Amino acid sequence: MREAFLFVLLLVLLVEDIAAQERQLKFTRINLLEDASLGQVNFITEDKAGFIWMSEQSGGALIRFDGHNIKRYSFNPQEENSLGGSYPECLLIDKDGYIWIGFGGFGLDRFDPQTETFIHYKHDPENPNSLGENTVSAIIQDREGKIYIATFAGMDILDPETGDFTHFTHDPNNTSTISSNYVRELYEDREGTIWVGTGWFTGDSQGGLNRFDKAKKGFVRYMADPMDPYALKDNRITALFEDSRNNFWVGTGEALYSLDRQNEVFTRHQSNPKDRNKLGAPFHSQSYYGVTFISEDPEGNLWIGGEGVNVYNPQRHTMVHYGGNSDTYGTFIENSSWCIHMGRNGLIWLSTQPGVYKIDPYDFTISRKEGMIPSMIMESDSITWTGSENGLIRTNERTGSQKRWTHDPLDPNSLSNNEILSLSKDSHGNLWIGTGYGLNKLNPQDGKITRFVSDPLDSFSISGNVVRDLVQDENDILWVGTERGLDRLSQVSGKFEIQRLRKVRGGELINISRICPGEEHILWIGEFASGSILRYNLLKKESTFYPVANGVNDLFQDHLGTIWAAAPSGLYKYEPGSDRFLGISHVPMIAITEDRDSNLWVSSVSDIFRINQSRDNIVKYTGQNSNTSRNLTANKASGYLTKEGDIFLGDADSYFLFDPKQIIIPPDTSRLIFTNLWIGGEPVEAGLSNAIFKNRDLELAHDQNTFSLSFAELDSRNPRRNKINYLLENYDLDWRACLSEDKITYMNVPPGTYNLKIRASNSSSGDWVDNNLKITLHPPWWTTWWAYVAYAILIIICGWRFDRFQKERAIRKEKERNKDRELAQAREIERAYKQLQSTQAQLIHSEKMASLGELTAGIAHEIQNPLNFVNNFAEVNKELFDELAAEIEKGDKNEISAILKDLRENEEKVIHHGKRADGIVKSMLQHSRATTGEKELTDMNALCDEYLRLAYHGFRAKDKSFNATFHTNLHPDLPKINVDPQDIGRVLLNLINNAFQATSAQALAMAGTDYKPEVIVATKRLDSPSGLPHQNEMNTGIDGSAGSIEIIISDNGPGIPDEIKEKIFQPFFTTKPAGQGTGLGLSLSYDIVKAHGGEISLESRGKGSTFRIKLPLGITD
Known part of the structure; x- marks a missing residue:
């Protein structure tokens, strides 16, 4: 009686006990x-x-x-x-x-x-x-x-x-x-x-x-x-x-x-x-x-x-x-x-x-209270029904009054047993009480108690007397779980119907520990000790069994509709998709409830676990005075949420009572870092750019493939309780559990790039903290990609060399076979080349001979005049000699003197014209002989005048009907210049001959008109450097001034078309009919002028042509 009184007093003071709890610093x-x-x-x-x-x-x-x-x-x-x-x-x-x-x-x-x-x-x-x-x-x-x-x-x-x-x-x-x-x-x-x-x-x-x-x-x-x-x-x-x-x-x-x-x-x-x-x-x-x-x-x-x-x-x-x-x-x-x-x-x-x-201010220790409260019902009007090992207690929390019902062997209106295991209230307000011996119905209005006990002779009586759980469904059917199975009680007939629920492997479902209403028309039933969970469809009368080792202590449906099972073998969660119970924890669990924030609370033998609202985080709290030797099967334990929001969780012989609002989750600043590195068992400090906990990448050589890393959880609350896993990506197939205190070791890791991941469960929040380190193990140089590239290149080179050798040998044989043919071809080419050289020499000689022929005709005409004078004066002198002989005979000295004077004058004229003829012949010889290439000071005015006349008379010798006006415009102070007179003479003769040919053709084309052929040869001195933009223009003349001379040969012929101008100086190009020209005249003239450091150019604008020869002034006497 005293124990019951103390229990009731304890129950009344539950709220005060919660409020009085101080957080005790440890x-x-x-x-x-x-x-x-x-x-x-x-x-x-x-x-x-x-x-x-x-x-x-x-x-x-x-x-x-x-x-x-x-x-x-x-x-x-x-x-x-x-x-x-x-x-x-x-x-x-x-x-x-x-x-x-x-x-x-x-x-x-x-x-x-x-x-x-x-x-x-x-x-x-x-x-x-x-x-x-x-x-x-x-x-x-x-x-x-x-x-x-x-x-x-x-x-x-x-x-x-x-x-x-x-x-x-x-x-x-x-x-x-x-x-x-x-x-x-x-x-x-x-x-x-x-x-x-x-x-x-x-x-x-x-x-x-x-x-x-x-x-x-x-x-x-x-x-x-x-x-x-x-x-x-x-x-x-x-x-x-x-x-x-x-x-x-x-x-x-x-x-x-x-x-x-x-x-x-x-x-x-x-x-x-x-x-x-x-x-x-x-x-x-x-x-x-x-x-x-x-x-x-x-x-x-x-x-x-x-x-x-x-x-x-x-x-x-x-x-x-x-x-x-x-x-x-x-x-x-x-x-x-x-x-x-x-x-x-x-x-x-x-x-x-x-x-x-x-x-740790957040280290909240939950106090454990001795005693058992297997069942509890809290009504909205501040009435609490509590079942204990010593009867039923009704407490009015407003007034503090209590009333208790117990078993009295002499009173049939008393409870059938004092050990209250379960409570349930129906829609009529009746309280159903499951005890250690029978089921009781209490009418709160009149206090009458009706007993229901098992009677082997009555098939409609309750199946067993140990009533561990009671559930009232929506159809006002009371479901009763006993040690002999599941009973269905219809309150209309007052008869029990035993539900014969069979397991998959045979045998009936007995020893009911918990009945939990699920979704509509579904009951979840837990079996005590033997270990099964049954899902029972009330409409279809169908059941599905789920084996659970060592039985079920508690079943609970959370606000999400998920079914949870607390069992001696751990905590289980029903997964509808796979239709199975998934093991969440292997710690023996006893009772389950949910707080106002939808957090799930589960009690074990020694601790309490909180699962957050999203069900992805589990936090463990140590219970004060924990005793792990308690019975793991606690069929009397229950979990409740009080009207004040306090959590009530029981175990085998005690309970936890606390306000979840007082449990504060500490700030999660935990970290997981690497602290030290060992290679081959030796610590490594030097060589790292940063401390190992600062590094994100670690590079190792191929012979450093056995290494260890130590780490620190930096969760100083209780790091020893943390669960630590690690994984070396690209090497490990799955996460490994860390067996040593704070060290990870890998041996003989092949070269490659890896990512070492490590994670630890935080002891405060249950969250995982992690870290990772990229580890690169470099291969030996002979297995690197560039080594393989080198091998491939070497193989390619060897193959190429062998192929080259084979080809070279074939080519060499082919060359030997073709050598004679090539030598024969070479001899043929040499003969052809020599013939070509001979032909070219003949062409050049022909051009020179043609020039010489034209010169000869002119010279012949020029030499005729002095010869005529010589002949005429010779005949006159002959007559004078006859007269002189006559006068000598006469002895007329005056006449003799006069005749001698005439003879002397005539002889001087003969000598003069003879020398003139001799000069013309020498000029012809000089023009006809090969040039020596030696330059000499030459009077360009005299050279131009001489070759103009020779060209004209030579052309006249070929065509007696040709007449043309030619004249010179020679600079009076033109200095002598260093040139090869034979070469320059050929140039002048070629250009003047071309001029006369052009005017002759124009005269024939314009016969009957007043056209008069005209050729002009002029010279002038260009003293300004701008007159000739050539580098040699700055040479020094006779008077020491810089400049050059220019020779201009102009005609009034038909002119030269623009499309021919660019080709005019090319070798073998000619506008004359076939057989009348070699095409080398202007080409040779261009080469000669260039060899003298000068320039030759052509001007022709539709009528007439002008060739300009610019020659630099040389060093003179």
Whole structure:
């Protein structure tokens, strides 16, 4: 009776129990593996990758912590690239990811975590721009990127680009300087103001709070004044902080203060051991420590460090103390709290003298309540019916009144058994009660109870007496699950109809554990112990069986209509598409329910699982006082959602009761990164452009195909609980489970490009976090594509050479066979060539002879005149000789003298005309002989006049009827020039002959007209370089001036058509009838003029033609 009373009292206070639950913080000491431990840590911070960095004083090292493994960077005086000192004090991770380490007595370091290199900054008395002092107690970076360093010689500002330090020190004669050189704290508030806390633990005369004026490079001091209630009482500034509500907090060696920065007013908050909710620093027995830190968690709670930790809730104005014997919950027994770090994932890291603790504010532990509540019905009018092991209880939650029904062997109107297993209410308001012995119907109006027990002699009685579940369908049919099967009770007849449901492998369905209404006309039935789920169609009387190992504890239909089964073998979900139950978890499950946000809650023996609304995320919560030795088959357990929204989940002999709204999912900042690389079992550090966790690509040689990669989950809540899988794409067929703690190894991987994927289930949210690394294993050079290309080229070249050899051999034989024919052809060609040369020589000779013939005719005409004179004067002299003889006889001296005089004159004339004839003959001989090519100074006027006359008389000799007017227009001062007179004479003769031929043809064509043939030969001197744009035009003449001469041969013949002009100087081209010309005259003339450095051109515009010969002036005498 006492137990029943206590149970009812517990039920009434369920809501109060939920409301009174406080989230208890759990302090977890960081105990590392592999004999590694953390001693006293002076500072804790976190980088962007998620690594926790600590300055360990006791070990003298910088520590990187990934959640369960550490990497130490220790001080080694023998190695330059090592930590700069043995007493690391403070840390700063700047905007570029560099880690700054301040030391006690060893200066300042900058560490690059990607390249793992150190830069050391030390105080140098000889360098005023060096670090001011080697004891560094605080480091910050302002929003402008400048580094502020707190030392025991004042405050320094470092320019990272130059490496120079600017010093700010105390001057007792200047109040705008820093108040003390013992700088302990630095802080930048949201407005960018730098606050500087000074003072040391021993004594409060030196110290004070300072506000740095960046513009004036000065300080505003806030000094302790015991007489001023709005001032500090202690100059030892130990902590500075600005919270999310813009409150500015100052910690000193004796109390906690808040500063009104606008009015410059301090408010003192002193802890009171008698009033634990009063805001203040942790109570301390030794004033040496004071306030060690001030910080704020993501929920806005203020954390104050000292002797333990005070956590102040500004919304509820409550404070909880953790630490020592006065710890509120007894989970943190340390009396020292040195530094704190609020992690990005919500975790809180706390350093004490013995070590480091981790606090997870989101680690919600669900309390387990002893006792059983197998069944419950909550009505809308605040009435709750509860079935227990000790009867039925009706509770009015508004009035707090209760009524209980129990079994009384002497009262037939009492319950048939006190062990209540199931409850159901029909449409008439009747309450059906399933017990450990029979079924009961309670009429709430009159309190009458009707019993239904199994009677072997009555086929219409209930099949069994252990009634584990009851379900009322839409047709007012009550379905009863007993240890002997499924019964159907018609409330009209009051008779039971046993449903003989057979399994696939034979036998009837018995030991009903749960009945769950599904879609319309469908019942889902779970079998206890033996293991089956049945889907029963009420209309078709058809059933489908689904085997489940070890039976079913609970069946539940969620808001989506999905059927879930909790069984000792795990959690199952029905998949309509494949018509099967899919295993979700292999953890033994007991009871299922759903909250108001449609999250599914499932209880196991030791834990509770939450499946989110979209059913793609499972989160596990550990139950307090878990006992995994409990019975896995809990036919009495149930899951309910109370009217207040609380979750009620039972197991074999207890239950969980909690408000799901109090369970907060922490921010998911977990990451999975690679930390170290091994090749052939040896660690690799050098050769990587970045730290391995920064690399997205990894390239390895062919002999580096055995490699290992370590990783860190960076989920520091409980990384050991995370499930880790990995897959090397293009190598693995499926995901592998990581068997080692944090290392993946592959051996003898063939060359290729791979993508290493790794994933881990987050212990907080259940989501998967992943990472991937592209790995390229280069093949050996002899198997690379370019090697195969080289092989192919080599084969092609060899094949080509062999084919070439065969062809060359065939060609060589063919050449040998054709050699005689080719030699014969060559001889024939040689003979033909010689004949051609002979013919060409004959043609040229013929042209010369033709020219010579024309010249001869002219010469013959020219020589006739002097010969006539010679003959005439010879005859006259003969007569004079006769007269002289007569006169001698007469002795007439005067006549003799006169005759002798006449003879002398006649002889002179004979000599003159003889010499003239001799000159003409010599000219003919000179023209007819081959040229020597030697140039000589030649009078071009005389040459032109001579060849004009010879040409005319030669033409007249051939055609006596031809008459033409020819005259010269010769430059009177034309200088002699260096030419070959025979060659130039041929040119002149050829051009003049052509002119006479053209005028003769024109005269015949224009016979009967007044046409008169005319040929003009003119010379002139071109002294202006523009007169002849030829490079040789600038030669020097007789008088030293630059220039050339021009010979113009014009006629008034028919002219030369334009289509012939371009061909006129081509060899063998002639306009004369066949057989009358060789076509070489003008071609030879063109070659001769060009050989003399001159030019020959033709002008003809329809009537008449003009040939111009330009010859450069040569060097004269």
